[in-house]
Amino acid sequence: MHRLLERQIKRFFGDKSALPPDWEPFLAAVGDAYVSADTDRIMIERSLDLMSRELTDRNAELREELTERQRAETRLEYLLSLLGATLESTADGILALDTNSRIMRFNQRFTDMWCVPDAIIAFWTHDALIEHMLGQICEPAAFMEKLDYLCHHPEAECYDTFECTDGRVIERYSLPHPLGAGSVGRVLSFRDITARRLADEALQREKEEQKALIKKLEQAHNQLLQSEKMASIGQLAAGVAHEINNPIGYVYSNIGSLEQYIQQLFQVTNAYERAESALTDPQLLKSIRAAKQSSDWEYLKKDVFDLLHESSEGIVRVKRIVQDLKDFSHVDGVEWQWVDLHKGINSTLNVVNNEIKYNAVVVKEYGEIPEVECLASQLNQVFMNMLVNASHAIGENGNGRITIRTGIKDEMVQIEFSDTGKGISPENLTRIFDPFFTTKPVGKGTGLGLSLSYGIIEKHHGRIEVESEVGKGTTFRILIPVRQEPA
Ligand SMILES: Nc1ncnc2c1ncn2[C@@H]1O[C@H](COP(=O)(O)OP(=O)(O)O)[C@@H](O)[C@H]1O
Ligand SMILES: [Mg+2]
Structure with a gap:
């Protein structure tokens, strides 16, 4: 129980x-x-x-x-x-958009940067904000195009710059805003890089100026070297010319006297010849005839004057060369002088004739030009360089032609050197005036001629132009003012 x-x-x-x-x-x-x-x-x-x-x-x-x-x-x-603190303490203006490009967030720097009015900030009205920004951008269409592109390419990254109407330069950087495997929008950052851009530009300008200065220095140095060389060659030429001038002078005048004396001698022998018929001594007559025969008397009488003429012609040529050398070197002429340029070209031609004559014929198409105020010996250097370059471009036994044309253009004196040489390729055309630019083998070219010529013509306040066609030829055109403005 x-x-x-x-x-x-x-x-x-x-x-x-x-x-x-x-x-x-x-x-x-x-x-x-x-x-x-x-x-x-x-x-x-x-x-x-x-x-x-x-x-x-x-x-x-x-x-x-x-x-x-x-x-x-x-x-x-x-x-x-x-995030909030980071957003506010960055130096950039930040704008976060959703995948439909709707505004999700922006920071104070952004509103300051774009001066966004309170009304837009309060209501975050996308269209009004974009409209407000576009009003400040130099190329609003391009800006929008990029924004649309970014909107349609959620994975794209972007980095670019654009300019504002007030002169500011803005850098734009944008990355997608990932969430999980996808993207829920993007963040754009805007940075004002005007100061940096200005500093960059100033630096670049400074660099260019320095480059130009270095180039000028280089040119001045080269010119100095070259003119030093020319001056010593000129001095040498002038010295030799001076030394030769004296003996040539008396040889020339002696030949004149000699001709006179020989004429007088022949007057005497002619008188003797006329007296020959009166001679009765057959022995004497025989010895006279034998002497005449052995000296080829008739030929001698004619040839002696030919020889004298040839000699005096030779002496005249030597005199001219000596004068050309003096003209060319112009050692006394480092000052500005009024000069007939045709004379300068002619004497230069005579000096370089040996260099040119096997390659080309020289055609002179001289126009009417006034005397020019210039540094004559330096201009002669330019002419010499033009002529030698032309001759080199034609090459040995080139059967070429160098045409020298002078005239007036734009109230300036123009001297053209045209050749039928091999021409200059377009890529070299921009470099030929650079010091040390040469296409010639070592020993034949230094690459200084044109840079030096450029410097000389610049000093004359003129300019050099060049036209060239490969395989056809080249024309260098030198333009210099008739008178130099006082500095
Ligand atoms: N008349 C011309 N025809 C073709 N090329 C030329 C001519 N003149 C100058 N040039 C080109 O320009 C280069 C520079 O010339 P230059 O300054 O006189 O120096 P260089 O004669 O010592 O080479 C030459 O090497 C050659 O290539
Ligand atoms: Mg040269």
Whole structure:
């Protein structure tokens, strides 16, 4: 019997034996009911225990989740504030757009940079903002085109610069704004690089100026070297010319006297010849005839004058060469003088004739030109260089032609040297005036002639022009003012 039932019977009936015997089955049923109630209670207790344990576990989990979330929120808050601070403390204007190019965010620097009015800032109206920016950009169409491109190419990166109507130069840099595997927009940064650009330009200008200065120095140095050389050659030529001048002078005048004397001698011999017929001594006559015959008297009488003429012609030529040398060197002429350029060209031609004559014929097409105020010996150097270059371009036995044309153009004196030489290729045409630029083998060219000529013509406030066709020939045109303006 169940303990609880026993206790109740004891309490109400005293002893179990006091109970009527026919209660026995009833008591047994009640006892069973107690046992079954016990089993149920135990079951319920167990499941209650289980449930309470589960609840405790869940509670702990929830608490953990809560702290995790709190931590994440704090971190997010920190990151957002860091982002905000970063956005505001950068030197660039920042604009964040979504994939539809709608404004998501911008910083103070951006609004300052573009002078964005408060009304636009307050409402973040995309079109108004873009419109406002476009109004300040020199090429708004190009700017928009790039923006559209970026909008349609979410992965594209961009780096470029554009100019504003107020003269500012802005650098634009844009990267996609990735999220997960895709992109949710892009960030554009704008930086004002006007100062940098100006500094760069100033630096570049300074560099160019320095380059020009170095080139000028180089030219001056080369010119100095060359004119030093020319001066010493000129001095030498002038010295030699002076030394030759004297003996040539007396040889020339002696030849004149000699001709006179010979004429007088012949007058005497003619008188003797006329007296021959009066001679009666056959021995004497015979010896006279033999002497005449052995000296080829008739031929001698004629040839002696030919020889004298040839000699005096030779002497005249030597005199001319000496004069040309003097004219060419102009050692005394380092000052500005009024000079007939045709004379200068002619004497230069005589000096370089030997260099040219096997390669080309020289055709002179001289026009009417006035005397020119110039540094004669330096201009002669230019002419010499033009002529020698032309002759080199034609080459040995080239059967070429060098035409020298003079005239007036734009109130300046123009001297042209045209040759039928090999011409200058377009890529060389820009370099021929550079010092040391030469296409000639070592020993034949120094590459200084044209740079020097350029410097000399510049000094005369003139200019040199060149036209050339490969295989046809080249024309150098020199233009110099008639008179030099006082400095
Ligand atoms: N008349 C010309 N025809 C063709 N090329 C020329 C002529 N004049 C000059 N040049 C070219 O220009 C170069 C530079 O000339 P220049 O300064 O006088 O130096 P160089 O005669 O010592 O080479 C020459 O080497 C040659 O290539
Ligand atoms: Mg030359």
